[in-house]
Amino acid sequence: MGKTFIIARSNMRKAKGQTAALIALVIIASFMFNLWLMLSMDYKANFDRYHDKLNAEHVTVVSYGSSAPVEDFMTELLDGDNRVAQYCLTDCMFAVGTFPYNGGVMNAQFVFTEKAAALTRRIGRAEIVETGAADSGVYMPMIYKSDETAVGKTVEITIGSRTVEYDVCGFFNSVMMGSHNCSLTQIILTGDKYAELEATGYASPSALCSVRLKDKSINLNYESELKARIAERFNDARMASNCYDIVSQSRYISQMICSGIVSAMAFFVLLIALVVIASNIVNYIQVNIKNLGALKAAGYTSRQLVTTLLAQFLFITVVAALAGAGLSYCVFPAVNAMMIAQTGIPYAVKFLPLPLLISVAILCGAVALVVWLAARKIKRIEPIAALRQGVRTHNFKRNRVPLESTVAPLNGALALKTTLAGIKHNVVVCITMLVLSLVVVFSGLMIENVIVDQEPFINLIVGETSDSCINIRSEIERDFLSTINADKRVQKAYVYNSVNVAHVGGAELMATMCDDFSRVNNLNVVYKGRFPKYDNEIAIAAKYAKANDFEIGDIIEITAGGKTYKYLISGFTQISNNLGRDCLLTRSGYERLGTLSDISYYVNLADGVDIDAFNIEYKTKFAGFVNVTVNMQATIEGTGSVYISLVTIIVVAILILSALIIAFVLYLLTRTTLNNKMRDYGILKAIGFTTKQLILQTSLSFMPAVVLSTVLGLVLSSVIINPLTALFLSGIGIVKCTFNIPIAFNVAAGFGLIAASFALACLMSLRIRKISPKNILAAD
Amino acid sequence: MNKVLLKTENLSKSFSNGGELQHVLKNINLELYEGDFTVIMGASGAGKSTLLYALSGMDTPSLGAVTFGDKVISDMSQDGLAVFRREHCGFVFQQIYLIDGMSVTDNVLTAGLLVSKDKKAVVRRARELFAAVGISEQTQKKFPSQLSGGEAQRVGIVRALINSPEILFADEPTGALNSQTGLDVLGVLTEFNSRGQSVVMVTHDIRSARRGNRIVYLKDGVILGECDLGKYEHGDAARHEKLSAFLRDMGW
Secondary structure (H helix, E strand, O other), X not given: OHHHHHHHHHHHHHOHHXXXXXXXXXXXHHHHHHHHHHHHHHHHHHHHHHHHHOOOOOEEEEEEOOOHHHHHHHHHHHHOOOOEEEEEEEEEEEEEEEEEEOOEEEEEEEEEEEHHHHHHOOOOOOEEEEEOOOOOOEEEEHHHOOOOOOOOOEEEXXXXXXXXXXXXXXXXXXOOOEOHHHOEEEEEEOHHHHHHHHHHOOOEEEEEEEEEEOOHHHHHHHHHHHHHHHHHHOOOOEEEEEEHHHHHHHOOHHHHHHHHHHHHHHHHHHHHHHHHHHHHHHHHHHHOHHHHHHHHHOOOOHHHHHHHHHHHHHHHHHHHHHHHXXXXXXXXXXXXXXXXXXXXXXXXXXXXXXXHHHHHHHHHHHHHHHHHHHXXXXXHXXXXXXHHHOOOOOOOOOOOOOOOOOOOOHHHHHHHHHHHHOHHHHHHHHHHHHHHHHHHHHHHHHHHHHHHOOHHHHHHHXXXXXXXXXXXXXXXHHHHHHHHHHOOOEEEXXXXXXXXXXXXXXXXXXXXXXXXXXXXXXXXXXEEEOOOOOOOEEEEEHHHHHHOOOOOOOEEEEEEOXXXXXXXXXXXXOOOOOOOOEEEEEHHHHOOOOOOOEEEEEEEEOOOOOHHHHHHHHHHHOOOOEEEEEEHHHXXXXXXXXXXXXXXXXXXXXXXXXXXXXXXXXXXXXXXXXXXXXXXXXXXXXXOOOHHHHHHHHHHHHHHHHHHHHHHXXXXXXXXXXXXXXXXXXXXXXXXXXXXXXXXXHHHHHHHHHHHHHHHHHHHHHHHHHOOHHXXXXXX | OOOEEEEEEEEEEEEEEOOEEEEEEEEEEEEEEOOOEEEEEEOOOOOHXXXXXXXXXXXXXXXXXXXXXXXXXXXXXXXXXXHHHHHHEEEEOOOOOOOOOOOHHHHHHHHHHHXXXXXXXXXXXXXXXXXXXXXXXXXXXXXXXXXXXXXXXXXXXXXXXXXXXXXXXXXXXXXXXXXXXXXXXXXXXXXXXXXXXXXXXXXXXXHHHXXXXXXXXXXXXXXXXXXXXXXXXXXXXXXXXXXXXXXHHOOO
16 A cells, blocks of 8 residues: 555656646536535525425415405315315415516516514515614515615515505515515515505405425425315406425526536536546556556556556545535635525525535546546556567557658648647547537527527527516407507517416416417427417427327317316427426417406517506506506516526636636646657757747647537537537426527637637647757757 | 868856756867868767767857857857757767657658758658668668667668758767667768768767767867878778877877
């Protein structure tokens, strides 16, 4: 063991540069692994911890405009259901409204609760996390804390055409109603403000029913069942709801995307580190074949020599992995702040042994395997042959690029000879550049589709967007349509309305209906088949179809409001809003099941039209019949800015990381090349080659592999990036991505990668300056 | 007297050895003439190779100057020296130093194409030189490791001469060869010298030194003496006697 340690230490001392670069790569990999595991393992657990701490519900149903009989019926139902562990009914007020958020507006279904009631509910109580001096006003979910919405400031909440202004008293955490991603957004009012709002009649008096189930796994079905039973009894009952599965997943979309990207990058960096390690070992054996032969002659076994390399690389890995994990803890508070801004649930950074252990185990396992595989060649070394022949770096089979016949200039030809003689280096370069090309294409995709033009991303996540959404009472629909169709500012207006329906024998689905789907803005919602055209057709979410074995052309039975009807599946949709429990129906198709009392119209306006002014005008014109108007662009801006900043950080981090990886890999490769070619370069300098020429030759020798793999990588990545992103987002119901591929960006990035690689290779080759022909020649 | 090709003025070279300054060359004043076969002799550690490296621009002196024509090469940058070496010098080394990964032809063309862009002319010159030193076409396709020592050194000479250098520097060119192949190599050098090629050779082998027309004897970094042997002729016993006497005088 002592001898092994001495040899390992000697190897590391001899190759300080390589050791340092490898340590850097492993640190980055470990940093990302640990970050990914912390994000993916403990964040979801944190949700459950808070869920338990606040004794939160598994199903929430708000019955608005409800009357005592509905509440009595709900009590009766829940009391008699042995699947229910606990439930709680609380008075509240319900309204669809907006408030300013991130420079835009947030559109949500508000559940207004009185402070004392909200904080003392047996089930699903809220927890105040920040409070100020004001004792009259509003407490907002902590996710909405910003520069503009802060303690001591005011917030304007718009309900229908009315706006109410409250002092912000503080912020709270609510597990099931603490964010716009929960479908229901709780707003806590102090007693006086609650009474004031109640008196205005802006919001509907409602009953907030929170149910904890004995078996939480049935929450999704229980939610639909409960609502269906209420609807069966009270045809006019109006409800909004959510459940554990939907909330727990949708509040963590950003965290899932972020940890997914970090995990992918971690595996990429690990792959590159492993390739570099394998290349290093093969090179080490080649260069040190005489020493290894001597050690074998002195009595060392192959196993001992392999163990030496294992010890050397595992030592580096363990130290670097621990350092990387430490680094992740330094960065984690910043990442955590970003994640809390997305999830709206507090998370206290703490030491997590399991992610650390898994990170170190993955890295050590992978490194050990690669070292063992690459070092097996040692077993084949015969001591005498190794001592006699020493290093053989050329196979002497063929004189590649003969100078007599090549058309390449001398430096290019010599560089090409080096390229062709170093296949292992080319493999390392190719793998690195292929991975980095994919990373660059992904970054380009994000820049183009999230940062520069948010529409493709929003279309994918939200489904359909327009400029304005106006929700009207059905009785004025004819007047509304004649007015809006005559309005020259309006490019198009179409019904785009969502209601809950249920698949008979299956789950509740969010049905979105349109009078004519050919008029919608986002035609990519149906990715296979076509939109429903007739009243007996339906398009269903691909995720749901897959789970239930539905194909296009199959019949699905849908029920709502006590009626059931069979529909022909015309296509598959992908909308992530409801995590893959969606369907599309034509309006006439839905009207076979029920009638619409409120209808949402999506309106596209001409460029330059003030959306807010337009909405106010229609609110005024149809006062009393417009339930709500939404400036959708402002809403997108509000929610989108969060994604933009997240994606910007991710892209910047990815690009910095890519630059670092290229630098490390090229550093290792040029160092190895220079070590191998030290004698040759000494000779070439002696016969008159300048340092510049040799630097050029060295850098050029990497270029064929760099250029080929970059071009191939960019083309391949451009082809696979959408399917890959879809695979990545499959968890939220996305099956097919149609993001714009930024060709110009990719081409520019390709040139950038090649130019950066060349510049870095030149930089790393500057060591050639130190090669003195006299020293090399005198050394022999 | 022939034209002066290379001249040193008070050339000194010192090395730091464990903090102690070692003066390897001390105030060397030497002129090398066109067409001469100058042999630098001396005991081991006398500074022969150091002088050769300083003369050829492979190393820079600590003090003094080395002048080639009107160019002070001791003032040149490393890249300037590289260009000087490629344009004016040829090198034959004791350890030969061919590049393992290149064929014999490519070893020679690498040096040739560095100076001339006329590939055809370079290839033609290489073939002439290969023929002159007795390297067959078959051997030209081989790699250095497949050559005998004598063949490799003859390839080294071809590489050194491919650019028709003004001076050919040879550092113990027969040192790694057996006696017969050593004689063959010396024959090649003598032959080229007889055609007008200036040669500067470092050796401590009296048999090799006999090929030179001028012997410079170095001791402890100082030129102790010089001897003019005249033009080499095979079997010239008087010449051998003269050299032996000179070396005896020098304390050889």
